[in-house]
Amino acid sequence: MEDHHQHQGQDPDGSSPSNGSTERSPEPVRSRWIPKPEQILILESIFNSGMVNPPKEETVRIRKLLEKFGSVGDANVFYWFQNRRSRSRRRQRQLQASLEQRTNNNINNDPMASLSHHQLRGEIQYGISCSVPATAPPLAYGASPNNFLMGSSSSSSCGHHLITDNDVHHSTACVDDQFFPVSGQMGFPEIEQSSGVTSALGGGPSETSNLHFQSVFSTRFQIAFKKILQ
Amino acid sequence: MEDHHQHQGQDPDGSSPSNGSTERSPEPVRSRWIPKPEQILILESIFNSGMVNPPKEETVRIRKLLEKFGSVGDANVFYWFQNRRSRSRRRQRQLQASLEQRTNNNINNDPMASLSHHQLRGEIQYGISCSVPATAPPLAYGASPNNFLMGSSSSSSCGHHLITDNDVHHSTACVDDQFFPVSGQMGFPEIEQSSGVTSALGGGPSETSNLHFQSVFSTRFQIAFKKILQ
DNA sequence: GCAAATTAATGATTTATTCAAG
DNA sequence: CTTGAATAAATCATTAATTTGC
Incomplete structure (x- = not known):
């Protein structure tokens, strides 16, 4: 019942430098979306409010909201959240790994130390709040209290969205x-x-x-x- | 300049069993796309003709073609190719891994045996041709002779599509x-x-x-x- | 034969990596 | 180096095959 995603490659109003005629040159020369400060604020606010993986529907709404500050597509929003999540997690991992040397420091010869990797999904922020500094409007997003610590054994899996485009399923x-x-x-x-x-x-x-x-x-x-x- | 994807959830004409009144039960019960035999043939033909990762544009065209046989969305097509590629690769890996025991069998103590993994991705079909068994029309896909062995050092990176949805300045x-x-x-x-x-x-x-x-x-x-x- | 129970496939989602623009 | 974009791998979830007891 859902789908998701999209993407896009747009060129901001004036973000992209000269370029001028990208035309149909054999070389696409993709320029990527460069979020405006206001957009970043909004995105971060949403993310930090707990909505780290907005479903398609929300993604569209977020995109529309961001458009007030500059051209942007659903895919950009999707990617942003995806990368945000990914990098957040990675930082967490690294950080934890570095802290974990303590384990190696003390108990180094524990044969069982190598398992259990998978889960442990406490992850990062949830109730960060952040209070949307500037231009961002309502943005409350219900502050979804939701899920963390849900799945215990294998994988967490929670939200889901997708690629979406023109849904057909008609007849x-x-x-x-x-x-x-x-x-x-x-x-x-x-x-x-x-x-x-x-x-x-x-x-x-x-x-x-x-x-x-x-x-x-x-x-x-x-x-x-x-x-x-x- | 590109984007992609979409998806859909349709319910076959009579494919779905009884169900009848799933109502508003808290459990959404997402149903997934079930490709028709003709659609599978088309997809396989395309895949085996060498187009294993159609760019967005092609995906749309393929979707339109598939629609002649039943409801389907761009995302379904995208997913199909993604899964097809992934599983093809996996089978290849497994198969090769099993065949590779020979290495362990004969030369077991070769210290250099563990490198070289990186490239070597001849992978599967390329000029497969396949001659589209049945009903498939032109579907030739040019039988793209094209690129394999293109990038030599790191990654090939070529196609790119994406998630797409409502592209902003699409046109x-x-x-x-x-x-x-x-x-x-x-x-x-x-x-x-x-x-x-x-x-x-x-x-x-x-x-x-x-x-x-x-x-x-x-x-x-x-x-x-x-x-x-x- | 058939339907519940079990297993195998495979569509959909999420996560990890990688590439390249800036 | 940061981070948007893109893709592969892993995983989840549902549907089809297959098996089993009747």
């Missing part, structure tokens, strides 16, 4: 132009052989002929194939 | 029929990230009070903060 459309005439045969693609760099290893001649078939095509594909050929 | 659009012109992409960079098991341990209470500030706020945020407050 099914029915076959129109009639593609696929069905004519048996299909030379299998063959797989690696590629550049040969990969090993070659012992493999030798290795027939692996039809072995390829199943490794290249998904189960459903094969089923679909049969189904269509009847 | 362009169009995309009519005219099937895929071949746009190079593909070439998996490698990855491997071992990662793992780096301990972690339970951090314990760890106050880290204002230490948080700099770990929570990004550099730019702090700058922006000052800037706005003047």
Whole structure:
């Protein structure tokens, strides 16, 4: 029921320097979004208010809000949160790792020390507040008290959003132009052989002929194939 | 200049079982896209023709094509390719790993055996051709002879798409029929990230009070903060 | 045969990495 | 060096296959 994301590459009103005619040059020359200070404030405020992974819907709202201060797309917002989360976590990890030398310092020969890595998701800020300094409007965002310390065993998984774009799901459309005439045969693609760099290893001649078939095509594909050929 | 993605959640004509009154139960029950056999054929054909990572533009076209056989969104297409690539690679890795025991079998004490991992990503299909088994129309995709073995040193980086949604100053659009012109992409960079098991341990209470500030706020945020407050 | 229980696939999401602009 | 963008890997969740007891 949801989707998400987007992205965009826009060029701010005046953020991007000269450039002038990027046109259709073979080299895209992507310029990236450069958030305005006000936008950063808003984003940080939201993030620090606890909404670290806004669902699609919120992302759109945030984007609209940010647009008051400069051109920006949903994807930019999405990326921002993604990177923010990621780097926040990383810093946390590093920091903790450095603090953890203490463990090595004292108990160095503990054979069990290497497990348990996965979870431990206390992570960072939650009720930071931050009080939105300047221009940011309501931005309250319910201050969602929500989740931390939810999953205990494997992975945390919480929000979810997505890529989204034009959602279709409308009706099914029915076959129109009639593609696929069905004519048996299909030379299998063959797989690696590629550049040969990969090993070659012992493999030798290795027939692996039809072995390829199943490794290249998904189960459903094969089923679909049969189904269509009847 | 590019973006991507989307997604969707549709409910097949009769695919979903009873369910009937799921009502407003606290449990949303997200249903996922279930590609029709024809759609799978098309997707596989494209993938096996070498276009393993279609840029946004192509994704849209593919989606439109798939829509002839059933509701589908750009995000579904994007996800499909993403998963297809990922799982293809994984199978390849596993397969190779299993074959690589030979190394352990014969030369087990070779000290240099552990490097060279980085590149060597011939990976799978490239000029596969595959001749689109059944109903697939033109779908040739130019059979892109193109790039493999392009980047030599670090990463190939080529395609790029993205999440996209409502692009702000998008314009362009169009995309009519005219099937895929071949746009190079593909070439998996490698990855491997071992990662793992780096301990972690339970951090314990760890106050880290204002230490948080700099770990929570990004550099730019702090700058922006000052800037706005003047 | 069939439906509940179990397992395998695979669509969707999140996280970790990487690349490159500035 | 910071950080926006992009992608691969890992994971979660749901649906299809398959198995099992009747």
